Amino acid sequence: MAKTAPQSATPETLLDIRNLRIEATVYPPGEAPKAVTLVHDVSLSLKRGKVLGLIGESGAGKSTIGLSSMAYGRGGVRITGGEIMLNGHDILKAGAGGIRKLRGREVCYVAQSAAAAFNPAHKLMDQVVEASLLHGVATRAEAEKRAKALFKKLSLPNPDTIGERYPHQVSGGQLQRVMTAMALCSEPDLIVFDEPTTALDVTTQIDVLAAIKDAIRDTGVAALYITHDLAVVAQVSDEIMVLRHGRLVEWGGTRQIIKEPRQEYTNALVSVHEIEHHEQKAEGAPFLSVKNVTAAYGGGAVKVLKNVSVDILPGQTLAVVGESGSGKSTLARAITGLLPPQEGSVTFDGRPLANRLADRPKEDLRQLQMIYQMADVAMNPRQTVGTIIGRPLEFYFGIRGAERDRRVTQLLDEIEMGKGFADRYPAELSGGQKQRVCIARALAAKPKLIICDEVTSALDPLVAHGILKLLLNLQQAEKVAYLFITHDLATVRSIADSIAVMYRGEVVRYGSKSKVLTPPFDAYTDLLLSSVPEMEIGWLEKAIAGRRMESAGN
Amino acid sequence: MSVPILKLIAQRIALGIVLLFAVSILIFVGTQILPGDVAQSILGQAATPQALANLREQLGLNDPAYVRYFHWLGGVLTGNLGTALTSGQDIASSIWPRLKNTLFLAGCAAVVAVPLAILLGLIAVRYRNGPVDRLISAFALASTSFPEFFIGYLLVYFFAVKWQVFPAISTVFDGMPFLQRLEAVVLPATALTLVVLAHMMRMTRAAILNVMQSAYIETAELKGLAPLAIIRKHAFPNAIAPVVNVVMLNLAYLVVGVVVIEVIFVYPGMGQYLVDHVAKRDVPVVQAVGLIFAAVYITLNIIADIAAILANPRLRHPK
Numbered sequence: 001m002a003k004t005a006p007q008s009a010t011p012e013t014l015l016d017i018r019n020l021r022i023e024a025t026v027y028p029p030g031e032a033p034k035a036v037t038l039v040h041d042v043s044l045s046l047k048r049g050k051v052l053g054l055i056g057e058s059g060a061g062k063s064t065i066g067l068s069s070m071a072y073g074r075g076g077v078r079i080t081g082g083e084i085m086l087n088g089h090d091i092l093k094a095g096a097g098g099i100r101k102l103r104g105r106e107v108c109y110v111a112q113s114a115a116a117a118f119n120p121a122h123k124l125m126d127q128v129v130e131a132s133l134l135h136g137v138a139t140r141a142e143a144e145k146r147a148k149a150l151f152k153k154l155s156l157p158n159p160d161t162i163g164e165r166y167p168h169q170v171s172g173g174q175l176q177r178v179m180t181a182m183a184l185c186s187e188p189d190l191i192v193f194d195e196p197t198t199a200l201d202v203t204t205q206i207d208v209l210a211a212i213k214d215a216i217r218d219t220g221v222a223a224l225y226i227t228h229d230l231a232v233v234a235q236v237s238d239e240i241m242v243l244r245h246g247r248l249v250e251w252g253g254t255r256q257i258i259k260e261p262r263q264e265y266t267n268a269l270v271s272v273h274e275i276e277h278h279e280q281k282a283e284g285a286p287f288l289s290v291k292n293v294t295a296a297y298g299g300g301a302v303k304v305l306k307n308v309s310v311d312i313l314p315g316q317t318l319a320v321v322g323e324s325g326s327g328k329s330t331l332a333r334a335i336t337g338l339l340p341p342q343e344g345s346v347t348f349d350g351r352p353l354a355n356r357l358a359d360r361p362k363e364d365l366r367q368l369q370m371i372y373q374m375a376d377v378a379m380n381p382r383q384t385v386g387t388i389i390g391r392p393l394e395f396y397f398g399i400r401g402a403e404r405d406r407r408v409t410q411l412l413d414e415i416e417m418g419k420g421f422a423d424r425y426p427a428e429l430s431g432g433q434k435q436r437v438c439i440a441r442a443l444a445a446k447p448k449l450i451i452c453d454e455v456t457s458a459l460d461p462l463v464a465h466g467i468l469k470l471l472l473n474l475q476q477a478e479k480v481a482y483l484f485i486t487h488d489l490a491t492v493r494s495i496a497d498s499i500a501v502m503y504r505g506e507v508v509r510y511g512s513k514s515k516v517l518t519p520p521f522d523a524y525t526d527l528l529l530s531s532v533p534e535m536e537i538g539w540l541e542k543a544i545a546g547r548r549m550e551s552a553g554n
Numbered sequence: 555m556s557v558p559i560l561k562l563i564a565q566r567i568a569l570g571i572v573l574l575f576a577v578s579i580l581i582f583v584g585t586q587i588l589p590g591d592v593a594q595s596i597l598g599q600a601a602t603p604q605a606l607a608n609l610r611e612q613l614g615l616n617d618p619a620y621v622r623y624f625h626w627l628g629g630v631l632t633g634n635l636g637t638a639l640t641s642g643q644d645i646a647s648s649i650w651p652r653l654k655n656t657l658f659l660a661g662c663a664a665v666v667a668v669p670l671a672i673l674l675g676l677i678a679v680r681y682r683n684g685p686v687d688r689l690i691s692a693f694a695l696a697s698t699s700f701p702e703f704f705i706g707y708l709l710v711y712f713f714a715v716k717w718q719v720f721p722a723i724s725t726v727f728d729g730m731p732f733l734q735r736l737e738a739v740v741l742p743a744t745a746l747t748l749v750v751l752a753h754m755m756r757m758t759r760a761a762i763l764n765v766m767q768s769a770y771i772e773t774a775e776l777k778g779l780a781p782l783a784i785i786r787k788h789a790f791p792n793a794i795a796p797v798v799n800v801v802m803l804n805l806a807y808l809v810v811g812v813v814v815i816e817v818i819f820v821y822p823g824m825g826q827y828l829v830d831h832v833a834k835r836d837v838p839v840v841q842a843v844g845l846i847f848a849a850v851y852i853t854l855n856i857i858a859d860i861a862a863i864l865a866n867p868r869l870r871h872p873k
Contacts, residue, residue: 070776104777116769120867121791131777166867 014087014189014222015046015069021081022064022073022246038064038077039246048189051216051223053237053254055230055269057460061246062226066192069224070107071099087189104131108183112195114175118167124178125163132186143185150181153218154211173204177211184219191216193225197232201323201487202531209235209533210544228460230269231533234258235540242266258535268462270535275468275494279513282498286311287481288335288449293344295334300342304330306505307344312449315475317482319496319513321489321528327505328485332451335483336368366396369442373454375434379426385412385437386422392444411440414477415470432463436470443478451483456491468494489532493517501525559869563860570856577848578630582623585837595835596639613639626841635842640834645842649827653846655726656816656823659739660808663746667808668801671751675758675797676790680782682763691759694752706745706818713741724819742819746812750804757800761793768792795862802858809854810847 022039039061046052054062068079071091084091086106091099108131111117118127129143138146144163151159154177167175176196183191196212197205213236216223227233233240233254240257242249242265250263261267288311295305304327312318320328333339335346337357346353348367354360369392372378379388389408393399399407409419415436426434435455442450452471456464472495474480484495492499492513499516501509503524509516521529530543593609594601610616614625629636635645674694678687697705714722724738765771766789774788790797813825820826824843831839863869 072776074772100778100780102778103775104779109773109776111769111773113769117773119770119774119788119792121788121865127773130774130779134778166871168868169871169873 012047013045013085014048015044015224016085017042017044017065017068017082018085019043019082020065020068020079020084022061022068022077023080024073024075024077037246039068041082042243042246042248043082044241044251046190046222046224049220049222050238051225051236053233053240054224054226054243055228055233055240056243056249057228057462059245060243062243063194064246065243066194066224066226067109069190069192070103070109072103101135104188105135105137105186106188107190107192108186108188110176110179110183110191110193110196113199114179114196115167115172115199117179118175120167122166123163124165124167124170128163128178128182128185131182135186137186147181147185150184150215151178153215154178154181155207156181173200173208176200176208180208180212180215184215184221187219187221189222191221191223193223195227198227198229202489202533203323203527205232205533206531206540206543210540212236213540229533230258231535231539234535234537235533242269255537258537275465275472277472277494277496280313280316280497282313282316282512284313287314287349288312289347290331290335291345291347293331293334293341293346295330295339295341297339304505305334305341308334308502308505308507309344310500310507310510312481312483313497314448315479315481316497317475317484317495319484319486319492319499320502321486321492321499322502323487323528325504326502328487328502329453330505331502332370332453332483332485336370336451362396366392366445367448368451369445369447369449370451370453371435371438371442371455373457375431375438375455375458376426378438379434379441381426383425384422385424385426385429388426388437389422389440389444392441396445407444411444414443414474415440430463431459432466435459435467439467439470439474443474443480446478447480449481449483451485453485454487455484457486457488464491471495489529501528558872559863562863562869566856566859566863570852573852574849577852578627578845579623581841581844581848582619582626585841586619588835588837592639592835592837626838630842630845636838638831638836638839640831640836640839645839649824649842649846651728652822652824652827655821656809656812656825658726658735659742659746659812659816659821659823660805662736662739662743663750663808664805666743667747667750667804668754670747671754671801672758672797674751674755675762676782676785678755678759679762679766679785679789682759687759690755694755697748698750698752700748702745702749703814703818705748706742706815709741709745710818722819724821726822739821742812742815742821745815745818746808750807754797754800754804758793758797761796762789765789765792791865794865798861798865799858802854806851806854809850 019041020039020043021037021041023035023037025033026036027033042061042065044052044065054066056062064074064077067074068084069086071079071084071094073079079092086102091102094102118124125144125147128147129140132138132143132146133140137143147163148159151162156162156174156177162170162174162178170178180196193212197208200208209232216236223236225233225236230240237254239252240254241251242257242263244265250257250261250266252262257266258270261270290308290310293305293308294303296303308327308331310318310320310331320331322328330339334341337353337355337360340355345355348364353364386405386408389411390404393404393407405422408422412419412421417433417436421429421433426437429437456467459467468491471482475482482495484492486492496513498512499510500507501516501524509522509525516525517529527547530546533539592613593606593615597605597609614622617625626636633646635649637643638645638648674690678690681687710722713720720740721738722741724742726735726738730738762785766785771784771788774784779787812823813829815821816823816825817829824846828840828843831843
């Protein structure tokens with residue numbers, strides 16, 4: 001299945017990995033520990049100053065391979081075979097001291113979550129220059145000067161003083177850029193970028209991506225760019241390597257991979273997974289209306305919702321989109337009564353709902369159900385799937401015993417999972433299966449509205465695709481309405497009948513899907529739509545040039 | 555320093571003062587409900603009823619309890635702890651040198667025990683789950699598991715009797731040169747160190763191991779830092795709050811829990827003074843010592859709280 005390498009090892013070659021094999025020991029419950037192979041004899045090489053994108057779903061081994069270039073195995077992972085030649089030396093033979101000399105000097109690392117990867121106890125500047133000082137690359141004054149120049153190059157605000165701040169005082173998008181500056185500060189030959197923009201909002205991602213791309217070009221550093229998003233990697237890479245289950249699927253130039261994929265799996269990744277969803281007409285009266293709702297945290301101190309009004313029609317989907325901090329989830333909290341609104345009201349079937357959750361009768365609670373982003377923390381790990389799904393049946397309808405079991409089986413059927421799952425525990429399920437159980441639990445209450453809060457964000461694209469399809473099918477069968485909260489515009493196109501775009505606590509654009517997604521756009525909707533990466537070389541430059549406003553993440 | 559952090563610290567201190575008043579009430583009530591009569595115990599079984607009544611009048615024992623409490627509290631706040639019933643001496647002036655002795659002994663033990671415990675904790679984390687870690691844990695746990703009097707006598711047997719390097723009895727007096735004083739407390743301080751070491755060491759180890767799971771430790775590893783530098787520079791600063799808490803608890807124990815050691819080494823400290831006067835049912839002395847111990851305990855815990863607040867960069871540098 002492996003393709004031949006497009007280049008052979010020459011003096012130009014910076015990194016040359018040959019037949020890399022990586023293993024780990026797993027401890028399955030109730031069984032003897034066993035060794036599993038995470039990476040099967042993968043080879044790659046990278047020339048100086050070039051960028052190689054590693055792409056695949058979770059479990060493909062892309063981070064594991066990336067970290068192997070620093071001779072690092074995360075969480076007990078062992079490199080058991082192959083050679084890793086960096087600058088002509090096999091780093092696996094370097095010994096502990098030799099490996100420490102090259103980490104932070106020849107190879108640096110940029111993590112997915114910079115917010116977690118910075119030490120909360122130290123100032124940013126101390127952490128940025130640490131590797132340079134440790135390896136004797138520069139004096140403190142020189143290193144700080146270089147760091148400030150890099151902050152400036154990465155278009156961070158206040159480049160001369162941002163180093164005096166602590167990590168918690170800086171936003172996520174900015175931290176990601178500071179981390180890139182940290183990696184560049186010791187002038188390494190190679191940087192491993194491990195999903196550096198995945199945790200960011202789409203509007204922030206584009207800025208960080210552009211900053212990273214410019215920095216790579218101007219410093220001439222080589223990079224391994226790890227991501228699951230082909231559209232992102234197409235913007236920065238010279239070559240792309242597709243991985244699956246720890247094996248090489250395809251390796252080639254960026255243009256070849258996205259335009260002429262030779263493997264079926266690559267083709268599946270490249271092709272757009274948009275679900276054809278024809279918008280339902282906004283007919284009839286809304287059963288749930290949010291009228292001029294204003295809500296705040298901290299006793300009215302921080303207003304997060306300002307005069308928000310939306311309607312939800314029976315059996316239809318309202319998608320709420322916006323970046324983090326725009327008030328999407330707060331709107332859900334206001335509707336469910338978890339955060340009582342300061343002003344305005346929520347009406348249901350023509351009568352106002354009590355503001356506070358505690359004042360609502362059981363029947364009102366039943367009509368509004370929720371599904372969350374993190375399915376694993378939304379379920380009790382010590383209850384079986386049967387108990388979890390059966391609980392709303394007992395609580396709302398008093399159904400018990402054989403009748404309850406019959407209903408549970410029926411619900412499992414609806415979410416396309418077999419009867420056998422009733423006795424399983426959440427820990428035994430995959431991410432997609434867990435989310436399906438959460439959907440069944442919400443359905444069990446026979447609600448009129450299910451609020452879906454970023455339900456596909458934590459899932460791999462192909463799994464998320466399946467969940468969306470399931471939700472659409474269930475809507476047809478059960479006539480349930482969705483309030484679908486997401487930051488992902490592709491998801492919105494697949495599922496929405498109407499859309500509300502939120503920005504800083506206000507609804508800036510609201511209407512039917514076709515209306516909202518048709519020009520002319522307001523400035524923010526335009527920014528949001530133009531920030532979604534497209535699988536096209538040169539998209540990034542075009543998008544940056546065409547923008548009308550800065551994103552709020554800055 | 556920012557306003558919210560000053561407010562937090564002021565709250566802690568105010569809370570400590572309130573707590574101290576509550577404790578003073580508890581101590582007073584506690585000594586009141588003890589059986590026995592002070593006048594009786596001073597004068598003995600043969601005293602005439604008239605003599606007992608006169609003494610009670612003289613000591614103010616006939617006043618209602620709250621009057622006596624405020625009388626006592628007023629004295630304490632002005633530095634007058636009253637007079638010992640048994641000896642008739644001023645309590646404040648006889649406690650002061652003993653308190654100094656106790657603090658000196660506790661201080662000597664702390665100067666050795668705290669850095670040693672933290673250092674051993676760091677080393678245990680560096681070589682975690684290996685033989686060095688096990689050896690440190692085994693040694694520390696064994697020394698804690700022995701009762702302190704056993705360790706005390708063991709030290710006396712070897713260092714005082716067999717090898718005769720240190721005195722068996724820790725006599726100290728006013729005007730004693732510092733080095734001699736230090737030599738006198740070597741054995742009791744060593745015994746105390748061994749008693750408190752394990753708890754601090756194990757907690758330091760656990761607190762740092764907890765931090766070692768964080769993503770920023772991986773960042774430090776990938777910068778090429780050596781393991782001990784990672785622990786010292788990146789893990790320890792984030793483990794300060796729990797470590798300070800357990801250190802302060804142990805320091806408090808060094809001050810208020812030294813009774814047995816002081817008795818073994820015949821060291822003229824607070825513990826011995828307390829034991830002597832409990833036996834003689836000398837209520838004012840017991841109250842005064844109890845209050846001082848409570849004050850030490852509360853003060854050290856406030857210091858731990860404040861240190862934990864100051865160690866948190868989110869509180870020190872708000873957004």
